[in-house]
Amino acid sequence: MRPFLVLLLLAALSGCATPEPSRLREVRAFANEAPKLAGFADLSQRFRDTYQREQPYLNAASVRTEVQLDDRRREAYPDFVALHQSVMLYMRVLGALADGGTYDAGDQIKGLASGIKAWPDTGLTDRHVNAYAGLTRALARVFTGHAQDQAVQTLLREGYTPLQESLDAMAVLLRTFDQHHDNEQAIVLGMLDVEIPFANTPRDRLLAAIAKAHRQEKVREYHLLGLRHTLALQHVEAIRKQHEALVLQPALHTPAPRPVVLSNAAIQGATP
Numbered sequence: 001m002r003p004f005l006v007l008l009l010l011a012a013l014s015g016c017a018t019p020e021p022s023r024l025r026e027v028r029a030f031a032n033e034a035p036k037l038a039g040f041a042d043l044s045q046r047f048r049d050t051y052q053r054e055q056p057y058l059n060a061a062s063v064r065t066e067v068q069l070d071d072r073r074r075e076a077y078p079d080f081v082a083l084h085q086s087v088m089l090y091m092r093v094l095g096a097l098a099d100g101g102t103y104d105a106g107d108q109i110k111g112l113a114s115g116i117k118a119w120p121d122t123g124l125t126d127r128h129v130n131a132y133a134g135l136t137r138a139l140a141r142v143f144t145g146h147a148q149d150q151a152v153q154t155l156l157r158e159g160y161t162p163l164q165e166s167l168d169a170m171a172v173l174l175r176t177f178d179q180h181h182d183n184e185q186a187i188v189l190g191m192l193d194v195e196i197p198f199a200n201t202p203r204d205r206l207l208a209a210i211a212k213a214h215r216q217e218k219v220r221e222y223h224l225l226g227l228r229h230t231l232a233l234q235h236v237e238a239i240r241k242q243h244e245a246l247v248l249q250p251a252l253h254t255p256a257p258r259p260v261v262l263s264n265a266a267i268q269g270a271t272p
Contacts (some may be wrong), residue, residue: 023249024098027152030246031095033239034088039232040170041084046225047177048077054184057191072121079116079124080173086112086135087166090159093142097151112136123172131165138162160247167240171233178229185222189215 051070058066089108115133118126138158142151192215199208 023246024149024152026246027098027156028095030239030242031091031098033235033242034091034095036235036239037084037088037170039228039235040174041081043174043177043229043232044077044080044084047080047180048073050180050184054187057188059191062187072119076119076122076124079119082112082114082116083124083128083132083166083169083173086132086139087163087170089139090135090155090163093139094152094155097142097148097155100148109136109140112139122176124169128165128169128172131162131169134162135159135166156247160243163243164240167236167243171236171240174229174233174236178226178233181222181225181229185218188218189222192218 050073051066054066055063089112112132113136115136116124116129118124118129138155141158142155192211196208196211196215199211201208
């Protein structure tokens with residue numbers, strides 16, 4: 001009789017221990033990819049500061065045009081930052097929910113609520129603006145008190161299309177940044193290629209040597225920056241595909257979901 005009771009007790013205990021759905025682990029793994037989007041922020045800032053780097057190499061005829069472009073870049077830059085922050089917040093909230101909590105976006109949403117606008121010369125269109133607004137609304141509707149799996153499923157469902165479009169916007173902008181990088185390279189190296197031969201005289205030997213060394217440094221700089229643009233674009237595309245696979249796979253049912261309240265402070269430390 002005693003062995004039978006022991007077996008019965010073990011069976012009851014095993015029935016109470018509900019294994020965590022693999023879907024939640026996959027959501028956390030997806031959220032942990034967020035730091036890979038940091039390259040977009042860095043390259044956005046570099047795009048903003050293009051004129052500052054180009055100025056010493058510009059001729060007088062080009063300065064007025066480049067100043068106007070500089071004004072446009074600086075005006076658009078805050079919207080690029082907001083776009084990046086909205087995607088990062090979505091991934092952070094998802095990671096926190098999958099880690100066992102619920103989340104009220106609260107004050108963090110307020111900073112995104114003003115919206116962004118289209119910048120056609122960069123490739124940022126009304127479609128991307130609408131996606132940003134949709135992602136912000138999805139984050140604002142994350143209800144405190146929902147069970148863990150339910151909250152994750154809701155945010156994945158409502159945020160799917162806006163996030164995909166927002167990642168598309170980031171990819172479009174990265175291609176624009178890369179094109180401007182190529183233009184900057186052509187301006188800088190073109191000026192050096194024109195001027196260095198005029199300094200290649202015995203009297204200007206030191207100047208010519210310094211200019212040639214400077215050109216080599218710029219070639220290396222632009223090569224590395226080209227690789228950074230490529231890598232940043234690859235990261236955006238990989239996260240887009242991971243998100244797509246995560247949302248389109250069949251939802252897994254959690255037999256005994258556990259609602260947990262998570263503070264904003266906990267969110268900040270849950271997922272980068």
